[in-house]
Amino acid sequence: MISVVIPTLGRPSLHELLDRLDDPSLEVIVVDDRPVKEPIPRVKARIIAGPARGPAAARNAGWRAARHDWVVFLDDDVLPDQDWPRRLRADLAAAGPEIGGVQGVLRVPLPADRRPTDWERVTAGLADGAWITADMAFRRAALAAVGGFDERLPRAFREDAELAFRVRQAGWSLRRGDRRTTHPVRPESRWVSLRTQRGNADDALLRRLYGPRWRDLLAVPPGRRPRHAAITAAGALALAAGATAAVTRRPGWALAAAAAGTAWAAGTAEFAAARIAPGPRDRQEVTTMLLTSVAIPPVAIAHWLRGWWRWRSAEPASAPSGAPAARAVAA
CATH class of the missing domain: 3.90.550.10 (Spore Coat Polysaccharide Biosynthesis Protein SpsA; Chain A)
Incomplete structure (x- = not known):
């Protein structure tokens, strides 16, 4: 049985x-x-x-x-x-x-x-x-x-x-x-890709438990989180530099805002294109990919940081006390 x-x-x-x-x-x-x-x-x-x-x-x-x-x-x-x-x-x-x-x-x-x-x-x-x-x-x-x-x-x-x-x-x-x-x-729903970004908090737990090689150890394919982090940082820098330029009226801050904004736009465009190209490319799918490609990087990083903080002291799961050795049981 x-x-x-x-x-x-x-x-x-x-x-x-x-x-x-x-x-x-x-x-x-x-x-x-x-x-x-x-x-x-x-x-x-x-x-x-x-x-x-x-x-x-x-x-x-x-x-x-x-x-x-x-x-x-x-x-x-x-x-x-x-x-x-x-x-x-x-x-x-x-x-x-x-x-x-x-x-x-x-x-x-x-x-x-x-x-x-x-x-x-x-x-x-x-x-x-x-x-x-x-x-x-x-x-x-x-x-x-x-x-x-x-x-x-x-x-x-x-x-x-x-x-x-x-x-x-x-x-x-x-x-x-x-x-x-x-x-x-x-x-x-068309917004499912945003909801699934909550899994980044679980990735943060696995990174804490198994170290930087956790993807290799668990046979998990590589993700885009480093790119998401770069896009999010560029967007945040563009907003901060733009706000500072508006207050101080210094051209250096305006140039920094423009450079960071260009980096954010380029990263977001590459991400959207990578998702649109293999798809049906109809109006709804393209619109959904454009909107969610703007939102996914900061949402993914926010969930990662939330998980990193929550699991900052996490330890690997341990077998029950008194559990027999694996090969002895299997034999």
């Missing part, structure tokens, strides 16, 4: 997902992580109450309630292939005692009749991600040995990469399997 843990916020897609998991070899646990719990109709699964503190805490509640040696995490908006249970069993049967986790193959369908939008491209990046919990199986022993997900990471952002790093640190290996799951692009 295998346990499947699905945190949910009550998305309608949950029911179609559960239909694909109607298999006697699976214990399906739905973690209801809505702040206000109401009955979820037509659910053929074991439902437990989540703490409503984000997906990391919800998944921890799920695996701790699981009864079996392997725990598979799925998101509530994915759709496994029809043969997913059979392929899952094959993936896990092929995992030797040194294997602590097995990832499924993730597909993100994109429009065939046009170029993808910025949000569609961001979602498509999940297909290339390492150890994504949209479909990721872990040995329960590995989860117990490292203490599960770090609940200081409250969003569906980096919490899976951070857990995978600690599992590897504890002595297990991770591998990719053959089972396949589709992750549709979820409908979002």
